[in-house]
Amino acid sequence: MKNIIISEFGVIKKVGDYESPVDSFSEVFVSDNIFARIKDFVFTHTNDLLFTYAVQRAKEQVKVKNYVGLLQISDNLQIEILPKSTAGSAKEARQMLLKMLQTFSTYQSLTKAHLAISKLPLLEVYVTVFLDELEKLLNLGLGRNYEPRESNEQYIKGKILIAENIHQNLLNQQAIFVAYDDFIYDIPQNRILKTCLAKLKTFVFSNATRQRIWQYLSVLEEIPLSDNLQQDFTKSQVVSPHSERYKHILQWAWVFLSEHSFLPFSGNSFQMSLLFPMEILFENYVGQLFRKYLPDNYEVKLQDRRKHLVVSHKAQARFRLIPDIVIEKQQNENKEVLIFDTKWKLIDASKPKQNYGIEQQDLYQLYAYGKKYNARHLFLIYPANENFTQPLEVFDYEEDMVLHVLPFNLLNEGSVEVRKIMLS
Structure with a gap:
């Protein structure tokens, strides 16, 4: 994935318009193709709160305003906008941003350990927080619920469904059609986490992060992917014994699963904007x-x-x-x-x-x-x-x-x- 790093109020320009251009924290030069994608995004998805587009001496440029964070342009292109202030490098600026985010309740799971890895791209820092939250959850134990089941069994459990048993087993006297409650891990919260991991494995991260993603996917191997994310997120908001345990990790999961997760001003209750x-x-x-x-x-x-x-x-x-x-x-x-x-x-x-x-x-x-x-x-x-x-x-x-x-x-x-x- 192409990751463009720029400071707030920085300028993105086309490399072909200049002789021997040199990138800096406040001025980034990109290929004509990437510039066209950013320009299209600016005109299609955002308003003048985030960017200004200008042409100076027949040279196009896109100027970032004072929103900072992560902006996903497409599946393989993202822009990190970092605070300017006294930061002398992208690492310092990213660390500064993460420190400020810690004071918001949603981001309190950011720790000093996460500040220490601020050399990584912002997206990978966020993914690390998600994986750390998942590790904590696995150490406590995944949540399970009783779910109603109806099936043919070799022995009686729950209650016999007489009409269905006659219909299903008239010629099969060894089976009994029953209804019972099964205490299973296949619950909305766990399906969401499995689906999130499946999506994250398609991104390009460091080897350590990729190994953790595959490790946790193997732990959740028996849990199916969600076939209706919106419905599963809605169900997971219902107060239950699992609510507090899953609260923060589901917010992070929504960031990575929502198609609009990297755009500001979403009205969804689970939305955690990554632009500030x-x-x-x-x-x-x-x-x-x-x-x-x-x-x-x-x-x-x-x-x-x-x-x-x-x-x-x-x-x-x-x-x-x-x-x-x-x-x-x-x-x-x-x-x-x-x-x-x-x-x-x-x-x-x-x-x-x-x-x-x-x-x-x-x-x-x-x-x-x-x-x-x-x-x-x-x-x-x-x-x-x-x-x-x-x-x-x-x-x-x-x-x-x-x-x-x-x-x-x-x-x-x-x-x-x-x-x-x-x-x-």
Whole structure:
């Protein structure tokens, strides 16, 4: 499978349009045939949220926007879009993305071991997570259910179906037609897993991953493939003794089995999108790290919705304010409020005359938050980069309200960055 690796906001170009082109993390050159397939996909399956197509000096190009993750173009072509920020290589960028995904409940099965294999293509990392989940399940034991069966048997079990027995065995006195419940592994969940493994064996992976796929296929040899995946997924959502055990692995299985699994914005309840807007990933990552590492006397609220810009208009509050992170620190009988907003944008500390690249509207927004929440300390958090490694000098809104603009190094341990921010 052809795997194209590119950074967010990177550009894909046709190799035939340039003399001696050299690939980089942000600029990738592909054959005319592959470019045509990508172009067709852009115009057929996606909208301008993901890509922009342009022609400059008679040379075509497709520019990636700020969605990151994995995009399947066809059976043998996929694009990995990775975070830009401070990552110096695709491996670092992939590791950064996996770290941020860990803070979402669906992806909590991503572990440090999976971060360590970030040199592998993103698809193989995901498959490794699926196989690890399957290994855990097999160690616990596959689920089984009682399923109704009707058949001719040599001995009585369950109950005899008299009418059928006369019809089937009038001349065969050695058999008895019975109905019984069989405790079997042939259940929807296991059929889904077998079908998923059968599909994954057709992909090109490392030898170690391929061996694991074949190994688990042999373990599930007696289980049939699903002949109706949608029906089996629907049945598997019914609450049962197996629900919790199979929850995460079925979500991963759906990713690999759904025809639309690598496209965003699916409405299916099992859908686990593999494309993510970087603003949401960054905001959620920072917020969850505050929740994880701050002491108990700090209350962390994400996407707080208690305040409005207009208290009353025609007897209703209007223009709701939704700061990314609100932290309330209890000190004796007093409560201090801290407001944080995250922005996925590279700013430059060496350009004060250009306001470092900070948007004026973001400062207006923080000022409104400060007024409405009665907060003295406000914070704008941007990803650290080579031109932004230290906090900017404090911005004074008023005598009793200041704004701190801070870098967040995604390559550091989360606890380190949270401590740095709270001590700023």
